[in-house]
Amino acid sequence: MVVTKDIGGQAALSADVENHTGYQYITGLELAKKFEEHMKEFGMEVKEGEEVIEVEKAGDAVKVKTDKGTYESKTLIIASGARPRTLNVPGEGKFKNRGVTYCATCDAPLFADVDVAVIEGGNSALDATLQLMRIANKIYLININRGSAAMR
Numbered sequence: 001m002v003v004t005k006d007i008g009g010q011a012a013l014s015a016d017v018e019n020h021t022g023y024q025y026i027t028g029l030e031l032a033k034k035f036e037e038h039m040k041e042f043g044m045e046v047k048e049g050e051e052v053i054e055v056e057k058a059g060d061a062v063k064v065k066t067d068k069g070t071y072e073s074k075t076l077i078i079a080s081g082a083r084p085r086t087l088n089v090p091g092e093g094k095f096k097n098r099g100v101t102y103c104a105t106c107d108a109p110l111f112a113d114v115d116v117a118v119i120e121g122g123n124s125a126l127d128a129t130l131q132l133m134r135i136a137n138k139i140y141l142i143n144i145n146r147g148s149a150a151m152r
């Protein structure tokens with residue numbers, strides 16, 4: 001059984017998805033519809049529009065309480081997604097989705113031949129930089145810990 005506030009999650013918010021295996025191009029809403037059809041095809045019970053508010057152990061089972069009911073299950077898989085950690089600096093909110101993005105895989109093609117800055121220096125930043133190297137003109141990698149570097 002799947003319990004979810006919405007089917008598709010963040011994917012449903014994407015205007016276009018170009019990196020989902022099997023589709024050269026699909027809108028986020030269409031992809032969410034495909035997820036729904038797939039679950040129905042396999043006869044999966046889906047509780048849509050329900051929010052999990054509490055989880056507790058009940059003997060050998062797990063009790064999952066939502067805003068609409070309570071379910072017991074032997075196993076519970078939590079796939080509640082992730083949220084980007086924002087910089088919380090002036091202008092970030094104003095330019096979100098207007099030049100400020102949190103996903104190179106999703107948005108790198110929007111920055112073709114322009115100069116971009118990647119903020120932070122962990123694995124994700126280097127991964128984003130590698131993806132952008134094929135697309136952007138110049139990449140500034142700005143890292144709070146060790147200064148900054150201009151690449152290419």
Ligand SMILES: Cc1cc2nc3c(=O)[nH]c(=O)nc-3n(C[C@H](O)[C@H](O)[C@H](O)COP(=O)(O)OP(=O)(O)OC[C@H]3O[C@@H](n4cnc5c(N)ncnc54)[C@H](O)[C@@H]3O)c2cc1C
Binds near residue numbers: 004006008018052
């Ligand atoms: C605008 C936008 C465009 C994107 N474009 C692309 C793209 O082109 N290519 C790409 O690869 N990625 C893209 N992404 C990223 C991609 O959508 C995410 O990486 C992916 O959706 C993560 O999937 P997930 O299932 O881990 O989490 P999520 O999509 O966040 O799903 C989590 C689900 O859990 C539910 N949930 C959370 N808490 C509860 C609760 N307490 N009770 C019930 N349900 C709960 C949520 O409602 C949601 O349905 C984009 C993201 C955004 C926002």
